[in-house]
Amino acid sequence: MTSDAAMLTVNTPPSITAHPAAQTVRVGEQATFTVAATGTAPLTYQWKRDGVDIAGAARASHTIAAAALADAGAYTVVVTNACGEVTSAAATLTVTPPPVAPVVPSGLVVTVNRRPLGRDVFDDVRAAIVNYYARLYAQFGLDIRVFLTGARGRLLELQFDLAALDGLLNRGLVEGEAERRGIVVSPEELEAEFQTQYAALLQSHGITEAELARRLQDEGLTLDGFKQEGRETIAEQLLLQAVERAVVGPLTLTQDELRAYFEERRADYGTEEEVEASHILVGTEAEAKAILAELEAGADFAELARARSTDPGSGALGGRLGWFGRGRMVPEFEEAAFALQVGERSGIVQSQFGFHIILLTNRREATQPGFEEVADRVRADAEAEISGEMFAEWLANAKRTAAVVIHDPLLDAMHKQSLDPDLGIAALVRIRDERVVEERYLSFIIGWAYEERMGNAQAEKSRLEAEPDTPDRAARLAVLDVVIGEARAAALAAYRQALADVGEDKEIVDRIAALEAAAAGQPFAPR
Missing domain, CATH: 1.10.287 (Helix Hairpins)
Structure with a gap:
């Protein structure tokens, strides 16, 4: 006769697989001890400091949110189950007094390898970033100021601060490397590049210098101020490019490498069909019919656009929209524009924006060149891409090894948060507890x-x-x-x-x- 089967359960005593680690923190910083253990459940935990039980410390992890000098000592944890108990190795907590804050010159934001960068430079970089996002939001009909209110808005402002800080760090490292290598942008080089970019700007927007001056005046700006800012920006660009060339050194690419680069990006070297057009936009069909009648009677298209179009951007330019490909305009407008011949004017075209009259001024057919036709461009693109990657790696390494002191306590804490959340929390808690900032x-x-x-x-x-x-x-x-x-x-x-x-x-x-x-x-x- 065979008995019924019996279940044998083997219970195992607790065993520690990862002991708590020693730590050194400043007063006000967080300290966390963690243990990992195996054994038959349930496991219970009791943390001790210098052999004395810590009330309520009965989990696998014990956190001291803001360490005080009195919290220093040897921390152990006893892990227990029905089969026994085991005590971890001791982990020493060292708590150091907070450092005496140095006297920081007024207006100084960050020092990079002993190169001071002030609030004025920081504010300029930040303003450029905010303006970029304001224009980006405006393309979707959004006012960025709406997103800069309340708690969430304050976080967004701090993200802009961090982006500006990163730009400042980059600038400090580039300027320092330029100084070390003796790289200088000459006034002649700066002026030549400014004139080239300025002429390209006017051409791309299809405007004269006088028209640019009028548009700047409408925004409360001056042409001289615009040019001065342009020269400053281009000076930074030229210095950055010169440092990149010096850091990366010469690049040598074979014809096979260039052909492979071209084949991977063949579509980038083709051009889609594009048209250049102007338009007059009004709110009602009756207005559009009246304008169309004036045009048929010989009125000048550009003058009517300036006087009557409700599109503030193109209207000030005589209706000019510049070049665009398919997918850039609303479907009704695109279909009508691409159906026109050069010099031909449309009838009334209705879209979600109102009623348009379109004048086609130029057309470019789609192209797909072979490698030989664009070989010089391919070489320039490939070298620029490789050089950019190598320089980005150099810059990242330079940041890791740089001696950086951020003099704004909140900005410093947010910077730490971006690198290591635990360090960021400790810095933010210290600011709060020591009332460093309002x-x-x-x-x-x-x-x-x-x-x-x-x-x-x-x-x-x-x-x-x-x-x-x-x-x-x-x-x-x-x-x-x-x-x-x-x-x-x-x-x-x-x-x-x-x-x-x-x-x-x-x-x-x-x-x-x-x-x-x-x-x-x-x-x-x-x-």
């Missing part, structure tokens, strides 16, 4: 930084879950769950403080709601 949205920024940490941990967890199972996978996932939970709690606390600091703000309210939902097990709404 920043209305500081608590919101800290909450955003903790959300960044949470998102990184969630991404790491998803990656780990997709990998094949390993002996320590469960323990690593458990550690990540702790990090996610602690970051979520810290973000919520910071956002709630932000709401108290600034009052009702939709972005803050939405972030709190999303994190509370995630804490309750509902799907998380990313920022």
